[in-house]
Amino acid sequence: MHIxxxxxxxxxxxxxxLGELSNNFASYLVCDYExxxxxxxxxxxxxxxxxxxxxxxxxxxxxxxxxxxxxxKLEGIARDKKAVRILLEVRPSNNAAQIMYNGLGFVPTxxxxxxxxDNDEDAIIMTKFLY
Ligand SMILES: CC(C)(COP(=O)(O)OP(=O)(O)OC[C@H]1O[C@@H](n2cnc3c(N)ncnc32)[C@H](O)[C@@H]1OP(=O)(O)O)[C@@H](O)C(=O)NCCC(=O)NCCS
Numbered sequence: 346m347h348i349x350x351x352x353x354x355x356x357x358x359x360x361x362x363l364g365e366l367s368n369n370f371a372s373y374l375v376c377d378y379e380x381x382x383x384x385x386x387x388x389x390x391x392x393x394x395x396x397x398x399x400x401x402x403x404x405x406x407x408x409x410x411x412x413x414x415x416x417x418k419l420e421g422i423a424r425d426k427k428a429v430r431i432l433l434e435v436r437p438s439n440n441a442a443q444i445m446y447n448g449l450g451f452v453p454t455x456x457x458x459x460x461x462x463d464n465d466e467d468a469i470i471m472t473k474f475l476y
Pocket of ligand 1: 352353399400401402403406407408409410411412413414434435436439440441442444445448
C-alpha cells in the first residue's frame with residue numbers, strides 16, 4: 346500500500362487489493378530486494394485477453410530495470426495462460442511508463458476519454474500482440 350500510494354494519484358484501496366486475492370482471473374507478483382518488497386504488478390487474464398491492472402516500483406528503486414523485469418514476468422503469465430494480447434491504460438502525462446511500455450513492444454491502440462477522475466485526463470490504451 347505504501348508503494349501504491351506514492352505511485353498513483355488515484356491509489357487502489359486496501360480492500361480492492363484484498364478482493365483481488367479471490368479473483369480467479371488475477372495474478373500478482375512482487376519485486377523483492379534483500380527481503381523488502383520494492384515493487385509489484387498485477388494482470389488479469391480472461392480467455393485470450395490479458396490486462397495489466399497496475400505496475401509500480403518504489404521511488405528509490407526506479408530506473409534500475411525492475412519495472413521491465415516485472416512486466417516481462419507478467420507477460421510470461423499471460424503467455425502461459427494462452428492470452429493473445431495484453432492491454433493496459435496509461436496517462437498521456439506518464440512519460441516514464443510510456444517509454445517502458447514502448448520498449449517492451451506495446452503500441453497505442455486507443456483512447457479512453459476522461460478516464461482518470463482526479464484530473465479528467467484521457468487514458469491511452471496500449472496493446473502488445475503476443476502471436
Ligand atoms: C513506470 C515504472 C513502473 C517504471 O519502473 P522502473 O523500474 O523505473 O523501469 P525500468 O528501470 O525497468 O525502465 C524501463 C525503461 O523505461 C525507461 N525509463 C524508466 N523511467 C524513466 C524515466 N523517468 N524517464 C525516462 N525513461 C525512463 C528506462 O530507461 C528503461 O528504458 P530501456 O528499456 O530503454 O532501458 C515506475 O516509474 C513507476 O513505478 N512509476 C509510478 C507508477 C506508474 O506510473 N505505473 C505505471 C502506470 S500505467
